Amino acid sequence: MPTDTAPTRSHFNAARLRSHTWDQLKLAASSLNEGRGDPADVEGLLKDLLTIELYWAYPGRTTVKRLQQMLKGREYHTLTQSANHVVRNLSSGAFRSDPVALADPFAPPHVLLENEQEAKQLNYFETLFVDELNEAEEQALKVRLHQCRDRNDPFIYDPIVVRTVQDALVALLFNHNIQAVVVRYGMPYKSDHHKGILREFTRAIDDLDLSDRGQANMGPLLARIMKWFRPEVDRYYVTDTPVTGLKDSTLKNFRRIFYRTEDLNELHMTIMRGIQEKYDTPFFTALKEYSKRPMGVFHAMPISRGNSVFKSRWIQDFGEFYGRNLFLAETSATTGGLDSLLQPTGPLKKAQELAARAFGSQYTFFATNGTSTTNKIVVQALVEPGDIVLIDRDCHKSHHYGMVLSGAYPVYLHSYPLPKYSMYGAVPLEHIREQLLLLRKGAKLDRVKMLLLTNATFDGVVYNVERVMEQTLALKPDIVFLWDEAWWAFAGFSYILRQRTAMHVAAKLARKYRTPEYKAEYAAHIKGLKKGEEPRLPDPEKVRIRVYATQSTHKTLTSFRQGSMIHIWDEDFKKKSESSFHEAYMTHTSTSANYQILASMDVGRRQVEFEGYELVEKAIELGLLLRRTIRENERLKKWFDIITIGDLIPDQYRQSGIDGYYRKDKGWNDIERAWAEDDFAVDPTKINLYTGKTGIDGDTFKNVYLMDKHGIQINKTSRNSVLFMTNIGTTRGSLAYLTKVLLQIADELEERNAGFEHADKRMHVARIRALTDPLLQPSLPDFSRFHSSFQGQPGVPGGDLRSAYFLSYKEERCVHIKLHDALTMLGMKHELVSASFVIPYPPGFPVLVPGQVINEEIINFLLAIDVKEIHGYRPELGLRVFTDAALGRQRTGTAIGGMKARKK
């Protein structure tokens, strides 16, 4: 029976605890009604719900109190029915808008107005009032707010009243329906409600004990903390202080200030206006309006308005499949209410500004051909030929091509290896600093322009973005950061994950470095350095915050394929990079940008502003739940292992010591602490499943077992693992299906093994060994080095990738060499230099780039991997390498281009 000492850690979050407690109530009430249960059980549950429901408008505390009265009056039948109603209403979400919900004896407080009962789905939210009202005043406020409602209001809300700052924070943390907060000046801080049953979920708030700050400052303080937790929620302040007496920060942190004497109607309309502003989707709306207008098309695009489709006798099915609206919205027009992506001045400009607000950037640019392109845009915009870029070698191939395009000299950084899984982790900070110091020693630091890292990596390893930026800026205060957040667009909508996003950290550091406190901290830091020790804090007089992030909106948020955004937080953008950015953007942007993709990004932005907090938390929860299911199910754990945080991140990078999100004995772990302290964290929505024990390699498991047999689609594999991802569209149902499929596969494997004869069994054991023995895993080769012809400067990292790339354009400068012949030549001390990129999938990054010296490790890796797809390598021809002549070398008996090599 849940009481104050209930093991609440068995629930991932308070929302789950809440729905579980309501479910328990339903069962306990039903037992009671059937003469079996114990009233004390129901009483305990209702006591917990009275605490929990303080933070929700529906069903809220009034309902719980009525249920308590029913219990007291032994009205068990009504109690059971009422609990059932509430549970049904909560799980369906019907209380938000469905007129049928009105039949409920516990109808939501926002009784729908007459014509709204017709409406299928109203947009519902909750407004939090932080005010020391007594019960009668609270009731009066609710009645007066209800009177403010107009039947034409596009949205509907219920008020919730809490009386302390701490309760307000708990409400914001738990209740994703809250979209607006009205804070009364001078609130008390401390609450007792968040102790007891909710204590496991309020750690983030308990850590912020601010009770000594003085009651008068609590309103503005709450606004500041809210900005951190839930920046998308509108904040309003009710005070008596005249505007002239308010601090700038107070004016900045609230959307609007109200005075006690002001009309409640005005407040109501302002709340509605705030919601409307987030709801607006300028480009999507413009496109919808455009598609409704009668239009004669005397321009390109026969498909526009479906003209070439619906009149056709042969492609009707195409039209039917996509529906008429898609074609009505297809146009090449940039006028008539629409806009041009190349020079936006209307709805597209506005849509990008709204995205900048939502994603916390100074500027946001949309792109319609993926992060493959936005990466190239940013690199080309910021880097000139000969500039040096520190770049993780296992980054997406678009960056390597970006180096070729821009003429930058890449200094390839090494991620720590995870040999057991044939994977890489991410680049340790000390390695980045070492490279910078080497470049400084070689008098090249002034040419260093950019640090380019992937966050999160495909496998879900997440950098400590703040630590990396701070300690890199300490050595190179004007470096530009490009964070490839292709997989990380959703992270900005969880307060835990947001701490490790480029835009959040950029804004935070820019603020921090301008404060007198930081200047003092820096001075003390420099003074405290021992001889030979390098600074770890940047010089506040020199540091510039220049941060770019590219996000594949389509990968993790609502957007059609290829929707990508560039977010910029650059103090020097206007002064130094706006023109070059514009040129690079023009270079890569189509003059016929796809409007459907652009509209979907506009709508995707609206969605995350309203629902991001809820949906991302759900995606995280489902990711953690899947891990737990696989780790705890006897049948599943016989065949599969979850690759844990401890497996993905070596001890020295996990200062918190936390090695897993969930432990059977301890429940959900302190994820907040790991995310705040550790050098690397693991994205909880990425679940790496180790398949080694099945004897099936990752690729076969993906294609044969998951896709062909069960229609489950995944993307990434390694030699002995597959990667599952949860996202804002994942449901508990889809998770249940995946679990069912894994159980089915487990059964199939049992059957397979039972049928093994001796020889089969021996082969099977050998296969398992090949996949699981760390010594038998082909070791991922590090970047060797650039050949001396392409080295920027001997002894200094970095090389001229672009020259090598273009040198290979003439066929006579290149030959092909088979892998075994290459090994022989290397044995004869012959230097082989790659003329092309060689990219095996998996792992999906180049093991060779043009100009790179080939070594035995690389050849052995290529010989050992059994993948079918290797871009830039044709097995029948071999590796493409430069001839001696191309490299300006003397010919010898084993000259390349002479004896062994075979011309194409």
Ligand SMILES: Cc1ncc(COP(=O)(O)O)c(C=O)c1O
């Ligand atoms: C790290 C990284 N960056 C960029 C990209 C390219 O993104 P897009 O598919 O949006 O072109 C990918 C694609 O998988 C990726 O993994």
